[in-house]
Amino acid sequence: MSDFQVCDRDLTETTLSDYWQSDSIAVDTETMGLLPSRDRLCLVQLCDTQGKVTAIRIEKGQKEAPNLKQLMEANTIVKVFHFARFDITMLQHYLDIQVSPIFCTKIASKLARTYTNKHGLKDLVMDLEKVELDKSAQSSDWGNAENLTEKQLSYAANDVRYLLSVREKLTNILKREERWELAQKCFECLPVFVGLDLWQYKDIFEH
Numbered sequence: 001m002s003d004f005q006v007c008d009r010d011l012t013e014t015t016l017s018d019y020w021q022s023d024s025i026a027v028d029t030e031t032m033g034l035l036p037s038r039d040r041l042c043l044v045q046l047c048d049t050q051g052k053v054t055a056i057r058i059e060k061g062q063k064e065a066p067n068l069k070q071l072m073e074a075n076t077i078v079k080v081f082h083f084a085r086f087d088i089t090m091l092q093h094y095l096d097i098q099v100s101p102i103f104c105t106k107i108a109s110k111l112a113r114t115y116t117n118k119h120g121l122k123d124l125v126m127d128l129e130k131v132e133l134d135k136s137a138q139s140s141d142w143g144n145a146e147n148l149t150e151k152q153l154s155y156a157a158n159d160v161r162y163l164l165s166v167r168e169k170l171t172n173i174l175k176r177e178e179r180w181e182l183a184q185k186c187f188e189c190l191p192v193f194v195g196l197d198l199w200q201y202k203d204i205f206e207h
Helices: 013-019 066-072 084-095 105-112 121-129 150-161 163-176 180-199
Strands: 004-008 024-031 041-047 053-057 078-081 102-104
Touching (some): 024 163, 041 084, 078 163, 084 102, 084 180, 102 105, 102 180, 105 163, 121 163, 163 180
Parallel strands (some): 024 078
């Protein structure tokens, strides 16, 4: 994968400089599971508007990644996730990164693609990009970062490779159907849900 590179612990200064040239960056994470308090962050993947993909290996016990933090908190660059709620929770919990601004393709899909109930990344990319993603490496040991297989790295790269194009197509639908402002309000609410998830207070809005 000529447009793919792996960094240890943080972005290099050169790679950070490259990503500063983009007005939007696709982001994804790989973890040991789905519980932030139990399952650590293992990998962070990025893709810019030129298709440059970088995977950052996060060490066990690592508390910061200053270059990544600088990029993720830059208010001039939109960070695009699929199911942002989980990824930004992990970035905040493990690396003290407050991601902003945010675009979530899963939220956007639910608001835009009301003709279907399939809003997973694989279905979304197939519908909008006509590409079938191989998700067979999804449930695997991401904690063994030093020895990730080619299949795992390919999976990680593809999870961000199509997000910027998907974002553009979803934005067009949202604006056409007059749901764009509602989507933006949903994105702005995400940090509140992250705070609740980290507090483990799930039922605050219930009766």
